[in-house]
Amino acid sequence: MSALDSKVFRDLSYGLYIVTSLDGERHNGQLVNTVIQVTSDPARVAVIINKKNLTHEFISKSRVFAAAVLDQTVPLTFMGPFGFRSGRDYDKFAKVSFKKGITGAPLITEHVLSVLEARVFNEIDLGTHTIFVGDALASEVLREGIPLTYRYYHEHLKGKTSPNAPSYAAPR
C-alpha cells in the first residue's frame, strides 16, 4: 500500500450537527459532521471548524460553543442556510427556534434531539481547520428520535458537502 485512495474516507462514519457560538449579541452556527466525545471523566467534546467560517471566529473569541444533534427527520431546507450560507451576510437565526444556553450560545430547539454546551479547554491548529476541545458544561435531551448521520444525509436526503468541510472531496 503506497498511494492515498480518498475513497477510504467515505467509509468513516459521522453524525451531523449544528455547532453554534456567539459574539456579544450576535449568534451564528453551521453544519458540522465532526462532533465527538473525547473523554468521559471529565466529559469533554471536540468539534472541528474551518478557519474561513464565521463560527470559527466566534468560538475563537468567546471560547464557548454549543452543538445540536439533528433529528433524522430534519428537512434539507432547514439545514441549507447552516451549511451553505455565511453568517456574515445572513442572519441564520432569524427564523429558527432557539433558547440561550448558560454559555450564551444559542441552543437550537427545532429538528433537534439534544443539545450540549462547552467551554474551550484546548485547541489544535490543523492548517485549514481547528480542533476545539471543550469541557461539557450542560446538556439536555429535547426529544426521542434517530440522530441524523452523515451517511443518511448523503444517501437518503441527497445532501451535499460544503467545500469548507473537513471531509470535502472536490467533484471530478
Next chain:
Amino acid sequence: MSALDSKVFRDLSYGLYIVTSLDGERHNGQLVNTVIQVTSDPARVAVIINKKNLTHEFISKSRVFAAAVLDQTVPLTFMGPFGFRSGRDYDKFAKVSFKKGITGAPLITEHVLSVLEARVFNEIDLGTHTIFVGDALASEVLREGIPLTYRYYHEHLKGKTSPNAPSYAAPR
C-alpha cells in the same frame, strides 16, 4: 439548561475501527470509535486513545498508526480481543490476517472494508486520553460493504463499551 445529562452523548454518531501500531517487531491494536478525518488538504485524520492502553504507548513511541474500517458483518468474536484484552499479555495478531503497511503498522485485512496509515503530526493531552492527529500517508479500499457503526454495534450486535473508551458511562 444547567445540568449535564450524559444521555445526550448517546446521540452522537461514530463508526467502529481497529487502530493499530507497532513497537519494533511487536504489533498491537484496539477497538476505537473515534477515527475522523479532520482536514482534506492535506488529508489528516485524528484518533483518540486511552493512555492506559498499549496502543497509546506504541503510537507515542513509533509516531505512526493505522486504522481499519470494520465491515458491518464482522462477528463479535473477532472484535472481542481488540476491545477487551490487553496486548501486554495476549498477542492479538496471532490468528488475524494482516499485512505490513509502509509505516510498519499492521493493516488488518479480514472483516475490514478499508485501511489507512498515518504519521503523527500533532497531539492534545486530554487527561485520560490523547488525540493523535496524523498525516494520512496511504490508504486502500479492500472491499465494498457497509461500515460498522457504533450504534449498530450496540443495538444489533449487543456489543459492550470498554471502560477505557472516550464514551464510557459506568452502569448504574
